[in-house]
Amino acid sequence: MPLPENGSAWPPPQWAPYYAEMRVDDAWYSGDRRRLAHIHGEHEVAPTRRGPWNRRRAEPARLRHRLHVPLASDIAAVSAHLLFSDMPSLHVEDKATQARLETLVDEGQIQQALHAGAEQGAALSGVYLRATWDRDLIDRSILSVVQPDNVSPEFRWGMLRAATLWRDLSGSTQSTVFRHVERHEPGRILHGLYEGTPDNLGRAVPLSEHPETADLAGSLGEDGVTVETGITDLTIVYVPNIGPNRLHRSSPIGRSDFQGIRDVFNAFDDVWTSWMRDIRLARARLIVPDGYLRDYGPGNGASFDDDREVWHSLKMPPNEGGAITLSQFEIRVEEHQRSTEALTRQAAQSAGYSAQSFGLDANGAPITATEVDSRDALSMVTRKKKTGYWRQPLAQILHVLLQLDAVHFGQRIKPERPRVEFGDGVAESEQSTATTLDLLNRAGAVSTATKIKILHPEWDDTAVKAEVSAILAETGAAAPDPVATFPLIER
Known part of the structure; x- marks a missing residue:
């Protein structure tokens, strides 16, 4: 298929429900208070559930004291740690190919890319891995992570057969958007530059008209849009976080670790905000008679110096109650702590992890690997499931990297599909x-x-x-x- 037609609705409307879910999950993953308030202003999932981030516009002052705990991003980070704290073992039969594969892993920062991709995929339901090359930058193939909310995939029988990527370029405004569109098909990659609006792709313009795409123009074929990869395999793969997607049961798209537990995140922020409110209100306050205040003159107000050590007597009858009164409220520490721990356990369990993975149930004493397995059983089960989703796409994209190395950089190797083996996850x-x-x-x-x-x-x-x-x-x-x-x- 060619690149998208001029005037196409963009982002692709058939994927709009998925992108909408990703925007909400991305706000929770980011932990940014403004993005949380904005996204819940647009998408109020449950109007009767008034959490800290879906206050009405008439109540902006109340948001100043709203606090956020990054429990969502902690869950995504735990998922990545369980999968890629150690690099999986990679094996091929040919010794020269094995040596080249190890070089790519050592020099290409592949483990860091996989760790970042696993964390982002846990939040956004999945992630794409792309293989490419840039002779002006480095003399080897490159692995990069592509965010799922900037991809329009095409599946057949649950398998990815093509994908259209896009990114907004610098110089875009609220009314005019420049987009670089990159379409991956077996054996080729198509590039296009479009000038449009936030909801419309607009018209195609030459790649040379924008500085971020100008360097691609020299590598294109006679049609002005195509780069031949020199191999028959697709140069992009999709890794679903875990399945099935409960909101889209027949879809090959994975589900986010946050699916179904956003209300728990909201409740956690409610409790944390309440706890900090208790602390704020419990600050010791002194109630003093007017006679204790220092008058600064008409229109300038008065104040009480709580650091002053010596006071002269006041001319007032002793029965008028002119003493200083201390006002201090109680802080409900235990109630709030039990509530936050209960919510953390619920969120962890619903996402498929053990409380132990979030620092709960640990008494600080050293424990054996067997004890870790026992306490972390749910996390290990989830990890095993996720390694099953990662193994095949990772082997495929590494095979593509080896093929590109042989075709474009003259590596004398026999590209093989590597065998990917994840460890047991317990050190x-x-x-x-x-x-x-x-x-x-x-x-x-x-x-x-x-x-x-x-x-x-x-x-x-x-x-x-x-x-x-x-x-x-x-x-x-x-x-x-x-x-x-x-x-x-x-x-």
């Missing part, structure tokens, strides 16, 4: 690992090579063999048994 302490190895060794149930692999799972077979040889040489275990070399004496 066992060195003390716990040493105890496990000691018990296995005493039972005679483990070889030296296996012990090395348990201690250093990232090592390859060559490194393991070298370490085994060094250990056997140092301990003398590699020496032949002298008893077995004695000659047999016949009697």
